[in-house]
Amino acid sequence: MSPTPIDPPALPLPGTAPNGTEVANWIRQRIRTGRFVPGQRLVEVDIIRQTGASRTKVREALKRLEGEGLVAIEEFRGASVRSATIEEVRQIYRARMALEGISAGDFARYASAQDRQRLIDLQAELDLCVEQRLPDKFGRLNGEWHRLIVEGSGNLQIAELLQRLNVPIHRLLFESFYDEQRLRTANADHRAMVDLIMAGDADGAEAAMRRHVEAGFHTLSAIESEFYR
Amino acid sequence: MSPTPIDPPALPLPGTAPNGTEVANWIRQRIRTGRFVPGQRLVEVDIIRQTGASRTKVREALKRLEGEGLVAIEEFRGASVRSATIEEVRQIYRARMALEGISAGDFARYASAQDRQRLIDLQAELDLCVEQRLPDKFGRLNGEWHRLIVEGSGNLQIAELLQRLNVPIHRLLFESFYDEQRLRTANADHRAMVDLIMAGDADGAEAAMRRHVEAGFHTLSAIESEFYR
DNA sequence: TGGAATAATATTGTCGACAATATCGTGGAG
DNA sequence: CTCCACGATATTGTCGACAATATTATTCCA
CATH class of the missing domain: 1.20.120.530 (GntR ligand-binding domain-like)
Incomplete structure (x- = not known):
């Protein structure tokens, strides 16, 4: 009964260090495919490890996604996938x-x-x-x-x-x-x-x-x- | 015939160094009231001078506004107010x-x-x-x-x-x-x-x-x- | 004089170090 | 045993310095 998520194409990202926009896409896709579920915290270090991006870029991506309404950012508590009631x-x-x-x-x-x-x-x-x-x-x-x-x-x-x-x-x-x-x-x-x-x-x-x-x-x-x- | 813009309340921002979200609001309002016109470049230093915010916060604000679709950011060419055809x-x-x-x-x-x-x-x-x-x-x-x-x-x-x-x-x-x-x-x-x-x-x-x-x-x-x- | 190459400046991008805060774990008092 | 205080750790926030790139100014040659 549980929905089998479609395989996201070949993540973690390829060799070259990814761009801020690419990191945003990466996170966005994982939210869409259910790998990141609503409420889940998005810890910067984890994303760095998984994508190979620098911290600056990860933070930029999160800010952008906040603007898109996909993630919520709380001061000193970081980003999390916004959940819908x-x-x-x-x-x-x-x-x-x-x-x-x-x-x-x-x-x-x-x-x-x-x-x-x-x-x-x-x-x-x-x-x-x-x-x-x-x-x-x-x-x-x-x-x-x-x-x-x-x-x-x-x-x-x-x-x-x-x-x-x-x-x-x-x-x-x-x-x-x-x-x-x-x-x-x-x-x-x-x-x-x-x-x-x-x-x-x-x-x-x-x-x-x-x-x-x-x-x-x-x-x-x-x-x-x-x-x- | 030219529309007199409504006076934005008491900007530049008050004494305390503004938060990233506050900077975003500040820019957003100036776009709404026509102080920042479509196509206009938003140079980081200018915003820093006018708001008193640090560069990091200004950049965060711009990223967020990019996510909201209000500004466009080009690599190494900075942010500008998105213009609508x-x-x-x-x-x-x-x-x-x-x-x-x-x-x-x-x-x-x-x-x-x-x-x-x-x-x-x-x-x-x-x-x-x-x-x-x-x-x-x-x-x-x-x-x-x-x-x-x-x-x-x-x-x-x-x-x-x-x-x-x-x-x-x-x-x-x-x-x-x-x-x-x-x-x-x-x-x-x-x-x-x-x-x-x-x-x-x-x-x-x-x-x-x-x-x-x-x-x-x-x-x-x-x-x-x-x-x- | 015109224009292309080049230098100078301005602006943005990136990184690392450190500060501020939250979270977790430990130990002691009741 | 429970709860609170305190310290240790993890995580995020902030800043400044420097690199990469674009833009502007200057020089030099035809």
């Missing part, structure tokens, strides 16, 4: 609902033929995952599907906001697809949205996306309350 | 439309009696500003009005996202209210929304807010094209 998750989903809703509509309106084709292909892959019961792969492709919608809508600002919002709930997302039922209904949502988009029904796509995200939260909170029984 | 402004407004739309709806649904009363009071003040033709004050209260909607809706995540989005366009917002016509229509929008909210029409409030934000962008882009004639 269930209430925060609810708020994040409400924001996602708004932003991804707009994106779905704009995708229907403005997306290039190329992106539309990619969406169709991706949907076919997702259908296959459902049939073959591959929740991990589904979770990965699901992320790609949502990203494609957002990026294909042509709004980089929204894309960045969503990337930020998604980090703290990335793991939870995967977890939810271990429920077969949830996986099937989520995919049905996807397919319906693809149809609406291809039919050029922007408003319909937006409404569908909002319902889809809302449903995602309900599943999540169900898992949460199950977990704390 | 007209296309980025368009994208920002689209994101605002989505987020503030949701907020208006949620305000109608969930806001406390206290916040509702504050909204009514604030609206009365705005009406007064329109009658007395005080565009600067209107701009300030307009900001408060929008903030009240968002915060009253009870979603801190959205509030933070919007705060981030608004910084690069803060100055432009003020500028737009020097057009009497724009000021009047904007305030009419506000009043209509207050009515919808008080009537409990959440969906109506959301739709109205989306139209309002969209109209704001159209005015802005008109100013922009005027400016570059």
Whole structure:
């Protein structure tokens, strides 16, 4: 039942001493993939040992991630992965609902033929995952599907906001697809949205996306309350 | 015609050497109030002289602001205020439309009696500003009005996202209210929304807010094209 | 005079040493 | 045995010096 994290590519970092931005990426990825869990302390020396970066660069990276809202830094107590309460998750989903809703509509309106084709292909892959019961792969492709919608809508600002919002709930997302039922209904949502988009029904796509995200939260909170029984 | 910047409170900073976060706030405010204009280089020594902070703290602050997307840092060329192209402004407004739309709806649904009363009071003040033709004050209260909607809706995540989005366009917002016509229509929008909210029409409030934000962008882009004639 | 090479200056990047604070462990008093 | 005080250790914060790079000024030659 516990979600097997996807292998992060070839960390610790290669021979050359990494840049501050690279260290930030390194930490960010480990948070996304669940190696660094919410609340976990990020001790500078540990990161130095694992990345080979100098302390200055590690500290810079942490400051940057603080600005991104990924880690919290307390005076003389260091950095830790910011943890989201269930209430925060609810708020994040409400924001996602708004932003991804707009994106779905704009995708229907403005997306290039190329992106539309990619969406169709991706949907076919997702259908296959459902049939073959591959929740991990589904979770990965699901992320790609949502990203494609957002990026294909042509709004980089929204894309960045969503990337930020998604980090703290990335793991939870995967977890939810271990429920077969949830996986099937989520995919049905996807397919319906693809149809609406291809039919050029922007408003319909937006409404569908909002319902889809809302449903995602309900599943999540169900898992949460199950977990704390 | 040029917008008189609101006096930032009592900077340079007080006697005690400021903290990294304080320096970040100091810079952020100066960007918001237009003292630091987009593209302007932020030389470390200058900030040190003006704030009394140590170099380490200034650099930390800049890294943090980079994470927030407010400044850009180039290797060996330092930090500069990130400038938004007209296309980025368009994208920002689209994101605002989505987020503030949701907020208006949620305000109608969930806001406390206290916040509702504050909204009514604030609206009365705005009406007064329109009658007395005080565009600067209107701009300030307009900001408060929008903030009240968002915060009253009870979603801190959205509030933070919007705060981030608004910084690069803060100055432009003020500028737009020097057009009497724009000021009047904007305030009419506000009043209509207050009515919808008080009537409990959440969906109506959301739709109205989306139209309002969209109209704001159209005015802005008109100013922009005027400016570059 | 114009322009390219070069020197001088300004600015940012990096590192190491030390100070400040928190955390953990130990021992003693009740 | 528990709790508190105190010291030892670990961790983070701060500063200054110097290196690397960019920017500006100067010189020299065609």
